[in-house]
Amino acid sequence: MTSLSAYRLHTVSSGEGPPVVLLHGLTGSSSYWCKLAPQLALTRRVVALDLLGFGRSPKPRDVGYTLADHTASVAATLDGLKLPEPLVLVGHSLGALIALHYAAVYPRQVARLVLVAPPVYGSPGEARHYIRRSRSLPGFMLYGRFAQLACTTYCHFFNPLSRRLAPLYLPDLPKPVAAATTDHTWRSYSNSLLNVLERQNRQPCRDLGMTGAQVEILYGDKDALMARQRLEALSKCRQDVQITRLAGSHHLPLEHPRAVAAAVEAG
DSSP states (O other): OOOTTOOOOOEEEEOOSSEEEEEOOTTOOGGGGTTHHHHHTTTSEEEEEOOTTBTTSOOOSSSOOOHHHHHHHHHHHHHHHTOOSSEEEEEETHHHHHHHHHHHHSGGGEEEEEEESOOOOSSHHHHHHHHHHHTSSOGGGTSHHHHHHHHIIIIIITHHHHHHHHHHHOTTSOHHHHHHTTOBOHHHHHHHIIIIIIOOTTHHHHHHHHOOSEEEEEEETTOTTOOHHHHHHHHHHOTTOEEEEESSOSOHHHHOHHHHHHHHHTO
């Protein structure tokens, strides 16, 4: 059952067959899967979601964008789609933490989890250290009042212009993916950052113990967001978790879509 405050999310579907659901990372959208989804759609029904507060999904002001809020909205959306269960759930970065929690709350609904670059941290301070080091966004847009002003101005008031400019400062991303990084609000961004990424409090370890799904974790050897010692510690939470390192950055679904697709099909 989902909470009454859960929101139905925007979805993009393709292909036919057993279902696989894709959850993007912070500042992302369903467009992030532009290279992986066609690979999976050859044999599966692929459903990519815009997470709560991002992309074309609702951006309510009355929620905290906690892990529970994100999970409830994913659940409400999948309930409405009536997908055959159990399904495969793929999450990238922030979406990996949400996917893992979803599988813990709804263990009968998920057969396999593929967690790509899950940002597991031991404390808020450690999270901020890796986030700043990664340069995933320009530094002035990460934290603080100036970041709030920049986000509100750039992502809201001048969104059409910001979508055109985003590929210039995110040249390593495909243009549609870069453009969609502006489709959020300061509240959805900052609260998701705080409540999901920073305030983990060993939640990923607890969630691993609560799901019976097969779990494979993929990460890039050049991923500056990855606290590898924390990732390796997850294997102690559940010994059958498979962890695979690939040559790449934080964006393995864009760099190695066939390898990620193979991980989905491995189960």
